[in-house]
Amino acid sequence: MSPQERTYQDPDINMETERYWEGSKNGQLLMKKCNACGKTHFYPRTICPVCSSSDTEWYEASGKGKIYSYSIMRRAKIPYVMAYVTLDEGVTMMTNIVESDFDDVKIGKAVEVTFRDTEGNQSLPVFRLCK
Amino acid sequence: MSRMSKAYIAGIYEHPTRKAVDKTIPQLHAEVAIGALKDAGLTKDDVDGYFCDGDAPGLGGMSMAEYMGLNITYTDTTETGGSSYVVHVGHAVEAIAAGKCNVALITLAGRPRAEGLTTLGARDRGGELPERGFEIPYAPVITNMYGMAAMRHMYEYGTTSEQLAWIKVAASHHAQHNEHALLRDVVTVEDVVNSPMISDPLHRLDCCVISDGGGALIVVSPEIAKSLGDRCVKVLGHGEAVKHLNGGRFDLTYTGAAKSGPIAFAEANLKPADMDYASIYDSFTITVLETIEDLGFCEKGQGGKFVSDGNLISGVGKLPFNTDGGGLCNNHPSNRGGMTKVIEAVRQLRGEAHPKVQVPDCTLALAHGTGGQISTRTGAGTVILGRNDA
Ligand SMILES: [Zn+2]
Numbered sequence: 001m002s003p004q005e006r007t008y009q010d011p012d013i014n015m016e017t018e019r020y021w022e023g024s025k026n027g028q029l030l031m032k033k034c035n036a037c038g039k040t041h042f043y044p045r046t047i048c049p050v051c052s053s054s055d056t057e058w059y060e061a062s063g064k065g066k067i068y069s070y071s072i073m074r075r076a077k078i079p080y081v082m083a084y085v086t087l088d089e090g091v092t093m094m095t096n097i098v099e100s101d102f103d104d105v106k107i108g109k110a111v112e113v114t115f116r117d118t119e120g121n122q123s124l125p126v127f128r129l130c131k
Numbered sequence: 132m133s134r135m136s137k138a139y140i141a142g143i144y145e146h147p148t149r150k151a152v153d154k155t156i157p158q159l160h161a162e163v164a165i166g167a168l169k170d171a172g173l174t175k176d177d178v179d180g181y182f183c184d185g186d187a188p189g190l191g192g193m194s195m196a197e198y199m200g201l202n203i204t205y206t207d208t209t210e211t212g213g214s215s216y217v218v219h220v221g222h223a224v225e226a227i228a229a230g231k232c233n234v235a236l237i238t239l240a241g242r243p244r245a246e247g248l249t250t251l252g253a254r255d256r257g258g259e260l261p262e263r264g265f266e267i268p269y270a271p272v273i274t275n276m277y278g279m280a281a282m283r284h285m286y287e288y289g290t291t292s293e294q295l296a297w298i299k300v301a302a303s304h305h306a307q308h309n310e311h312a313l314l315r316d317v318v319t320v321e322d323v324v325n326s327p328m329i330s331d332p333l334h335r336l337d338c339c340v341i342s343d344g345g346g347a348l349i350v351v352s353p354e355i356a357k358s359l360g361d362r363c364v365k366v367l368g369h370g371e372a373v374k375h376l377n378g379g380r381f382d383l384t385y386t387g388a389a390k391s392g393p394i395a396f397a398e399a400n401l402k403p404a405d406m407d408y409a410s411i412y413d414s415f416t417i418t419v420l421e422t423i424e425d426l427g428f429c430e431k432g433q434g435g436k437f438v439s440d441g442n443l444i445s446g447v448g449k450l451p452f453n454t455d456g457g458g459l460c461n462n463h464p465s466n467r468g469g470m471t472k473v474i475e476a477v478r479q480l481r482g483e484a485h486p487k488v489q490v491p492d493c494t495l496a497l498a499h500g501t502g503g504q505i506s507t508r509t510g511a512g513t514v515i516l517g518r519n520d521a
Contacts, residue, residue: 006270008268009267009268009270010268011263011264011265011267011268012260012263012264012267013264014259014264016261017264017265021264039378040379041378041379042265042378042379043261043262043264043265043379045261049377049378050378068283068383069279069280069282069283069286069383070279070282070331071274071275071276071278071279071281071282071330071331071332071333072275072278072330072331073270073272073274073275073278073330074327074328074329074330074331075274075327075329075330076270080270082269082270082271082275082276082278082279082330083279084279084383084506090379090380091378091379091380092376092379092380092381093265093379094265094266094269094271095269096269096270107282107283107286108286118268124268124269126269
């Protein structure tokens with residue numbers, strides 16, 4: 001069964017993160033990388049949390065990753081899958097797994113990004129199991 | 132042998148209510164303060180230092196100090212969620228050792244049950260939270276966030292739901308003797324794993340209770356402790372830590388206790404095997420399991436085996452824990468359990484726990500608090516306590 005999906009609340013957007021959400025509207029999962037230490041970090045910041053450099057820049061991530069952990073919220077009106085996905089770029093982000101039978105969701109499974117409109121017409125990256 | 136202690140816990144009080152429909156939060160703060168002062172043999176006019184969490188009404192501790200009529204020259208409102216009060220004990224000890232205060236009052240109070248708060252509400256604290264946009268739209272709630280920690284621990288170490296269930300079973304064995312406990316029925320492993328699934332792999336009985344009330348502690352200088360007698364308990368060591376998502380590189384199978392525990396043990400010059408009793412924060416069964424490993428009571432990944440077969444039950448196992456029934460069965464006032472962790476450890480060291488769960492000759496004990504969420508940002512506080520003659 002392909003579960004019914006809940007509606008998504010709008011993200012909080014500020015001047016540090018508006019580029020990320022614009023990217024999401026264009027179907028891109030954007031990450032921030034630091035030019036001083038070379039590391040990608042998540043969530044994206046102006047100042048690198050690894051080395052404190054402000055020489056950080058946006059790039060488009062592959063949108064591919066693996067499930068690090070998950071939990072199926074069964075008590076919600078419309079149950080959903082809460083998850084952490086480790087991207088191929090090396091960082092782990094909070095997300096929901098969609099379009100998937102709950103029983104098929106497992107740690108380690110390959111996933112790919114897709115996007116969902118939110119209540120106020122923003123766009124939110126979520127993930128689905130790779131075919 | 133007598134160990135050095137920079138300060139002592141002289142008074143404790145756990146509010147007997149579990150649902151406070153007819154009391155305000157400030158009133159609850161005052162009631163627990165009066166209770167702990169009476170227990171210590173002191174009055175509010177002896178208090179010169181006041182500690183509360185960021186959840187207390189008002190800006191820092193100022194409104195509560197005014198409400199209670201305190202005249203203080205030292206205050207600390209460190210906020211690390213449910214671990215705050217364990218951290219406050221450590222900070223009070225240091226303030227006393229530095230000569231900044233002599234009698235520190237620590238209070239916690241809240242009424243989530245009367246206000247109808249449930250575990251389903253997302254913890255949205257608003258404002259300029261930098262992580263907010265990247266979390267809230269995905270609907271994180273306490274249970275699914277702890278569920279993800281449990282799921283990963285199971286994946287990496289083969290931990291089972293039955294092993295987690297033993298933690299609740301042990302807590303229920305203790306709670307049956309506590310007349311104030313919210314849940315007093317003894318439960319079995321089958322009861323836990325057959326209770327409704329809330330957020331995989333956590334069942335309803337893997338979760339703590341929601342309760343109103345609060346508690347208070349009085350920490351005093353060695354000179355004052357001497358005048359108050361041998362019910363005062365030594366604070367031998369303290370450690371704290373903040374763990375977070377680290378820019379997207381993190382491991383959900385451990386908690387902040389992996390840092391706060393070793394710091395506390397080193398200060399006390401003691402080791403886990405020396406502990407006669409342990410109060411371990413128990414918002415969920417998985418919280419206890421990871422913390423026991425992190426504190427060094429067993430190796431990482433062996434927690435499931437360690438907690439099984441009644442090993443946490445007083446009089447049965449090697450590590451009697453949460454003999455008041457803990458947050459899982461007794462009380463989790465204001466969704467913050469660190470206060471009651473310290474209180475029950477002090478009861479054990481005074482020999483004042485319920486006779487059915489009192490650890491014989493209890494000399495050394497640990498209390499650990501876990502705040503926030505172990506799957507995002509979490510605070511940890513550990514204290515090592517000793518009986519007056521320890
Ligand atoms: Zn950097």
